[in-house]
Amino acid sequence: xxxxxxxxxxxxxxxxxxxxxxxxxxxxxxxxxxxxxxxxxxxxxxxxxxxxxxxxxxxxxxxxxxxxxxxxxxxxxxxxxxxxxxxxxxxxxxxxxxxxxxxxxxxxxxxxxxxxxxxxxxxxxxxxxxxxxxxxxxxxxxxxxxxxxxxxxxxxxxxxxxxxxxxxxxxxxxxxxxxxxxxxxxxxxxxxxxxxxxxxxxxxxxxxxxxxxxxxxxxxxxxxxxxxxxxxxxxxxxxxxxxxxxxxxxxxxxxxxxxxxxxxxxxxxxxxxxxxxxxxxxxxxxxxxxxxxxxxxxxxxxxxxxxxxxxxxxxxxxxxxxxxxxxxxxxxxxxxxxxxxxxxxxxxxxxxxxxxxxxxxxxxxxxxxxxxxxxxxxxxxxxxxxxxxxxxxxxxxxxxxxxxxxxxxxxxxxxxxxxxxxxxxxxxxxxxxxxxxxxxxxxxxxxxxxxxxxxxxxxxxxxxxxxxxxxxxxxxxxxxxxxxxxxxxxxxxxxxxxxxxxxxxxxxxxxxxxxxxxxxxxxxxxxxxxxxxxxxxxxxxxxxxxxxxxxxxxxxxxxxxxxxxxxxxxxxxxxxxxxxxxxxxxxxxxxxxxxxxxxxxxxxxxxxxxxxxxxxxxxxxxxxxxxxxxxxxxxxxxxxxxxxxxxxxxxx
Numbered sequence: 001x002x003x004x005x006x007x008x009x010x011x012x013x014x015x016x017x018x019x020x021x022x023x024x025x026x027x028x029x030x031x032x033x034x035x036x037x038x039x040x041x042x043x044x045x046x047x048x049x050x051x052x053x054x055x056x057x058x059x060x061x062x063x064x065x066x067x068x069x070x071x072x073x074x075x076x077x078x079x080x081x082x083x084x085x086x087x088x089x090x091x092x093x094x095x096x097x098x099x100x101x102x103x104x105x106x107x108x109x110x111x112x113x114x115x116x117x118x119x120x121x122x123x124x125x126x127x128x129x130x131x132x133x134x135x136x137x138x139x140x141x142x143x144x145x146x147x148x149x150x151x152x153x154x155x156x157x158x159x160x161x162x163x164x165x166x167x168x169x170x171x172x173x174x175x176x177x178x179x180x181x182x183x184x185x186x187x188x189x190x191x192x193x194x195x196x197x198x199x200x201x202x203x204x205x206x207x208x209x210x211x212x213x214x215x216x217x218x219x220x221x222x223x224x225x226x227x228x229x230x231x232x233x234x235x236x237x238x239x240x241x242x243x244x245x246x247x248x249x250x251x252x253x254x255x256x257x258x259x260x261x262x263x264x265x266x267x268x269x270x271x272x273x274x275x276x277x278x279x280x281x282x283x284x285x286x287x288x289x290x291x292x293x294x295x296x297x298x299x300x301x302x303x304x305x306x307x308x309x310x311x312x313x314x315x316x317x318x319x320x321x322x323x324x325x326x327x328x329x330x331x332x333x334x335x336x337x338x339x340x341x342x343x344x345x346x347x348x349x350x351x352x353x354x355x356x357x358x359x360x361x362x363x364x365x366x367x368x369x370x371x372x373x374x375x376x377x378x379x380x381x382x383x384x385x386x387x388x389x390x391x392x393x394x395x396x397x398x399x400x401x402x403x404x405x406x407x408x409x410x411x412x413x414x415x416x417x418x419x420x421x422x423x424x425x426x427x428x429x430x431x432x433x434x435x436x437x438x439x440x441x442x443x444x445x446x447x448x449x450x451x452x453x454x455x456x457x458x459x460x461x462x463x464x465x466x467x468x469x470x471x472x473x474x475x476x477x478x479x480x481x482x483x484x485x486x487x488x489x490x491x492x493x494x495x496x497x498x499x500x501x502x503x504x505x506x507x508x509x510x511x512x513x514x515x516x517x518x519x520x521x522x523x524x525x526x527x528x529x530x531x532x533x534x535x536x537x538x539x540x541x542x543x544x545x546x547x548x549x550x551x552x553x554x555x556x557x558x559x560x561x562x563x564x565x566x567x568x569x570x571x572x573x574x575x576x577x578x579x580x581x582x583x584x585x586x587x588x589x590x591x592x593x594x595x596x597x598x599x600x601x602x603x604x605x606x607x608x609x610x611x612x613x614x615x616x617x618x619x620x621x622x623x624x625x626x627x628x629x630x631x632x633x634x635x636x637x638x639x640x641x642x643x644x645x646x647x648x649x650x651x652x
Contacts, residue, residue, distance in 0.1 A: 022181050022183070022194065023181070023194065024181065025173070025179040025180060025181050025196050025198070026174070026179075028181065028194050028196060028209050028215065029170040029173060029174060029196075031209070031211075031215040032160075032170050032209060032215045032216070032217065033170050034215075035214040035215050035216060035259070035260070036159075036160065036168070036170075038258075038259040038292075039079075039159065039259070039261070039292075040079070040080070040081040041079065041080045041081060041292065041293045041294070041296070042077075042078070042079055042290055042291060042292050042293070042294070043076070043077070043078050043290070043291045043294050043299075043301070044076070044077045044078075044153065044155055044287055044289070044290045044291075045074075045075070045076045045077075045287070045288050045289045045290075046074075046075055046154050046155055046285060046286055046287040046288045046289075047072065047073065047074050047075070047154070047285070047286055047288065048072075048073050048075065048154040048155075048283060048284060048285040048286070049070065049071065049072045049073070049092075049283070049284055050069075050070070050071055050073075050281060050282070050283045051068070051069065051070035051071075051281070051282055052068070052069060052070075052279060052280050052281035052282060053066055053067065053068045053069075053279070053280055054066070054067055054069070054277070054278065054279040054280070055067070055277055055278055055279075068093070069092075069093050069094060070092050070093050071090055071091060071092030071093060071094050071100075072090070072091055072092050072102075073088050073089060073090045073091075073154060074088070074089045075087065075088045075089075075153060075154035075155075077150070077152070077153030077154070077155065078296065078301040078302070079150060080296050080301070080302070082114055082146055083112055083113055083114045083146075083296070083301070083302040084110075084111075084112045084145070084146050084149035084150050084302075085109075085110070085111045085112070085149065085301060085302055086108075086109070086110045086111075086149055086150070086151075086152030086153045087107075087108070087109045087110075087306065088107070088108045088109075088152065088154065089105040089106070089107055090105055090106045090107075090108065091104070091105040091106070094106075100123075100124075104123075104124040106121070106122070106123050107120075107121065107122040107123075107129070108120075108121050108152070109121070109306050109307075110148075110149045110152040111149065111302065111304055112140075112145040112146055112148075112149040112302075113302045113303075113304075114302070115135075115140075116133060116134065116135050116140075117133070117134040117140055117143075117145045117149075118131060118132075118133055118304050118307070119131065119132045119133075119134075120132075120304070120306065120307050120311070122308070122311075126312075127308070128308045128309070128310035128311045128312070128325075129307065129308055129311040129312075130311065130312050130313075131307055131311050131312070131313045131314075131325060132313075132314055132316075133313060133314070133315045133316065134316045134575075135315060135316060135317045136316050136317060136574075136575050138574060138575060139316065139574070139575030142575065143166070143575075144166050144167075147161065147166045147167065147168070148166050151166070154285050155262070155265070155285055155287055157248050157265055157267055157283075157285065158250065158261075158262035158263075158265055158285070158287070160217060162220060162222060162246065162248065163222070163246060163269065164202065164230060164231035164232065165202060165231065165232040166232050167232065169205070169207065169217065169220065172198075172200055172202060172205065173196065173198040173200065173205055173207070175200070176198040176199055176200035176201070176205070177199045177200065177201070178198065178199045179196055179197070179198040179199075180196070180197050180198075181194055181195065181196055182194075182195040182196075182197065186208060188208050188210065188218040188219050188249070189218065189249075189251070191210050191212045191213065191218060192211075192212070193208035193209055193210045193211070193218050193219070194208070194209045194211065195207070195208050195209075196209065201228065201229050202222075202224065202228060202229050202231075202232070203222055203223055203224035203225065203228040203229075203244070204222070204223045204224075204225075205220070205221070205222055206220065206221045207219070207220045208220070210250075210253075213250075213253040213260040214253075214259065214260030216250065216253065216260055216262055217248075217250065217262075218249065218250050219247075219248065219249045219250070220246070220247075220248045220249075221245070221246060221247045221248070222244070222245065222246040223243075223244075223245050224238055224242075224243065224244040224245070225238065225243060226238050226239060226240050226241070226242060226243075230244070230373065236373050236376055236377060236380075241272065242271075242272060242273060243270075243271065243272045244269070244270070244271045244272075245269065245270055245271075246267060246268070246269040247267065247268050247269075248265060248266075248267040249265065249266055249267070250262040250264070250265050251264040251265055251266055252264040256290065256292060257292055259292070261287075261290060262287075263286070263287045263290075264284075264285065264286045264287065265284070265285050266282070266283070266284050266285075267282070267283045267284075268280075268281070268282055268283075269281050269283075273367060273369045277367065277369075304328075305328070307325045307328075308325070309325060309326050309327065310324060310325065310326070311324070311325040312324065313325050313330055315330070316572055316575070321333075366502075366515065367502075368494070368500050368502060368517055371502075371515055371517060371530050371536065372491045372494065372495065374530075374532075374535075374536035375481075375491055375530060375536045375537070375538070376491060377536070378535040378536055378537055378576065378577065379480075379481065379489070379491075381535075381576045382576060382578055382605070383409060383410065383411035384409060384410045384411055384605070384606045384607070384609070385408070385409060385578075385603060385604060385605050385606070385607070386406065386407070386408050386602075386603070386604040386607050386612070386614070387406070387407045387408075387476065387600050387602070387603050387604075388404075388405070388406045388407075388600070388601050388602040388603075389404070389405055389406075389407070389475070389476055389598055389599055389600045389601060390402070390403065390404050390405075390599055390601060391403040391404075391405065391475040391476075391596060391597065391598045391599070392596070392597045393475070393594060393595070393596050394594070394595040394596075395593065395594050395595075396593060399422065400422065400423065401420055401421070401422045402420065402421055402422075402423070402428065403418055403419065403420040403475060404418070404419045404431075405417060405418040405419070405474070405475070405476075406418075407474055407476060408607075408609070408612075408614040408615070410609050410614070410615070412440055413437075413438055413439055413440050413609070413614070413615040414436070414437075414438050414466065414470065414615075415435070415436065415437045415438070415614055415615055416434075416435060416436040416437075416470065416473060416474050417433075417435045417619065418433070418434050418435070418473065418474075419431040419432070419433055420432050420433075420434075426450050430450040430451075431450060432447075432448070432449055432450055433446075433447070433448045433455070434446070434447045434448075434473060435447075435617075435619055436466065436469050436470065436473060437615060437617050438463065438466040438615075439615045439616075439617070440615070441461070442459050442460065442461055443459065443460050443461070443462065443463070443465050443466045443469070444457065444458075444459050444617045444620075445457065445458045445459075445460075445469065446617070446619060446620050446624070453621070454621050454623055454624040454625070455620075455621075455624055456624065456625050456626075456627075457620050457624050457625070457626045457627075457637055457642075458626065458627045458628075458629070459626060459627070459628045459629065459642060460628075460629035460630075461629070462629070464487075464553075467482075467487040467488065468487050468552070468553070470482070471484075471486065471487045475596055475598050476598050476600065478541070478565050478582065478584055478598075479568075479579040479582060479598065479600075481538065483541060483543055483563050483565065484543070484563040484584070484586050485523070485543070485545065485551040485552060485561065485563065486523065486551075486552075487552065487553060490526065490528060490538070490541065493519075493521055493523055493526065494517065494519040494521065494526060494528070496521065496522075497519035497520060497521045497526075498520050498521060498522070499519065499520040500517065500518070500519045500520075501517075501518050501519075502515060502516065502517055502518075503515075503516040503518065507529065509529050509531065509539040509540050509568075510539065511533075512531050512532070512533040512534065512539065513532075514529040514530055514531050514532070514539050514540070515529070515530040515532065516528070516529050516530075517530065522549065522550050523543075523545065523549055523550045523551065524543055524544055524545035524546065524549045524550075524561075525543070525544045525545075526541070526542075526543050527541065527542045527543075528540070528541045528542075529541070531568075531570070534570040534577040535570070535576060535577030535578075537568070537570060537577055537578075537579055538565070538568070538579075539568050540565060540566050540568065541563075541564070541565040542562070542563070542564055542565075543562060543563040543564075544560070544561075544562050545557055545560065545561040545562065546560055547559065547560065559588055559589050560588070560589055560590065561586070561587065561588050562586070562587045562590075563584070563585070563586050563587075564583075564584065564585040564586075565582055565583075565584050566582070566583050566584075566585075567581070567582060567583040568581070568582045569581040569582070571603070573603055573605045574605045574606070576605060578600075578603055578605070579600075580599070580600045580603065581597075581598065581599045581600065582597075582598055583595070583596070583597050584596040584597075584598070616640070617640065618640065620637045621637070622636075622637060622638050622639065623636055623637065623638070624636060624637040626642040628642065634646075
């Protein structure tokens with residue numbers, strides 16, 4: 001009996017001692033961060049390979065089943081505490097349809113020189129390469145170019161930059177919901193390590209901190225479950241059935257100038273996608289050489305000296321202008337003689353491009369889920385805006401209607417103000433007027449004919465009704481991804497499709513090779529062209545509905561119908577690509593019934609809605625008759641709200 005009590009007391013003393021002797025999670029993260037301070041200036045070279053297998057979701061037809069991939073890379077990374085450079089050559093079986101020899105390796109270069117970001121890529125099909133230059137201070141600051149450029153280095157995991165976040169792992173854990181240190185240390189390759197468990201918005205993290213090797217991370221795991229954020233750049237959360245996991249381990253450390261440096265690592269990750277399908281990957285990295293505190297200025301470490309003459313270049317601050325890189329400088333392609341020659345040879349150029357497109361290899365394969373995630377991420381950045389636009393609608397019998405509208409949204413509340421005239425019954429000076437407002441609680445609809453002094457208003461609490469009203473009354477709804485006949489965004493419809501596939505080859509829309517998704521849904525057949533050069537927005541869409549397909553909320557059609565979105569033009573607003581202009585056509589039984597041209601004349605991203613009064617019903621005149629859904633009372637509009645008709649001002 002006494003021995004049992006003594007054993008229990010000894011056990012309690014041991015646990016208590018471990019508790020009091022262990023550093024806290026914050027102290028361990030501080031020690032890790034202090035070690036990383038020694039890696040503020042370096043040049044690193046090495047190799048890595050990545051191999052694995054994947055299988056498309058059961059709904060994705062026309063694509064291979066289980067496929068394997070294996071590709072190798074040589075990399076060089078440079079960093080001085082602010083500026084960063086990453087250069088990579090990559091070859092092998094990148095995906096089932098792209099096998100690259102070492103002699104024709106893909107080349108990827110990312111450079112942050114402290115003010116400007118350069119993204120440069122070459123391939124055998126584009127030996128001179130393509131470069132995108134970002135000069136916008138706001139966009140570079142939001143993406144933290146120092147961190148994102150370091151991520152392009154092959155040893156990014158060893159530097160603490162784990163998948164899907166721009167922040168280093170210690171920052172992710174510090175900002176987590178909770179973090180604890182396990183009582184007992186655990187061995188990793190013979191070294192006793194402290195173990196930190198953390199619950200973050202990006203999932204559950206566990207890291208093993210090795211005090212014998214400079215408090216570096218000897219091992220790390222990540223587990224993402226439904227509801228966790230997939231990545232830092234975006235708001236997509238894993239859906240039901242989606243899972244992501246990672247295990248990383250440092251295989252070898254070396255000491256240089258008193259600093260312990262991870263030199264070799266191995267990581268395994270796996271992902272189960274929405275609707276099925278999976279990917280499993282092994283990645284191994286080996287640093288072949290590292291130089292600490294080099295003279296970067298003397299070496300020219302952060303100069304764009306790898307961009308080849310003849311490279312095609314675009315600059316974010318000069319949308320629409322194409323440049324050529326020549327002798328380290330940008331040459332604008334605006335020579336009038338050249339433009340005249342190109343105009344004369346247009347037909348020949350188009351014919352040649354068609355031949356090139358037919359023989360051009362596809363872009364790196366992305367799944368439907370990947371593309372939809374990228375599309376959603378861009379739409380999330382476009383939730384809060386003010387858009388002013390003009391629209392032309394051409395219908396049967398040469399009927400033509402002109403509209404001017406202003407649309408406002410903050411991701412929850414929306415408002416629409418629209419003037420319209422047809423040149424016959426109404427004119428621009430005496431236009432019809434309609435407004436819609438969802439203020440987060442009520443839908444307020446107001447309409448006034450040209451000859452009416454007050455018009456009429458209606459109020460309802462049904463939030464679904466605003467979706468229906470906007471789909472019909474806002475001509476720019478298709479630019480929001482809501483197509484004619486639908487009340488929800490197209491990615492939601494495709495996510496529930498009966499069959500989904502990606503065309504084997506990309507297709508050119510304008511100057512961009514686009515991914516093409518085809519989906520058979522209960523609402524018809526959808527084909528959308530996703531533009532990777534313009535924020536993965538939709539560059540074109542075709543919807544074909546047959547007898548029996550759903551339209552609107554739950555109506556089944558009795559005739560064939562179609563919708564076409566094309567000629568979409570994008571502009572970059574504060575670093576985000578936004579659709580600014582498009583043509584739309586609707587047809588019934590193959591007969592065109594409406595043709596719409598919508599042009600956004602002004603687009604303000606992330607305005608101050610409260611200062612602007614964006615979601616206040618300030619356009620309804622006092623005395624306007626108001627109907628309230630579910631209420632038989634007689635109301636009028638007075639002083640910014642509806643009141644019972646005849647209600648005296650006294651006592652308000």
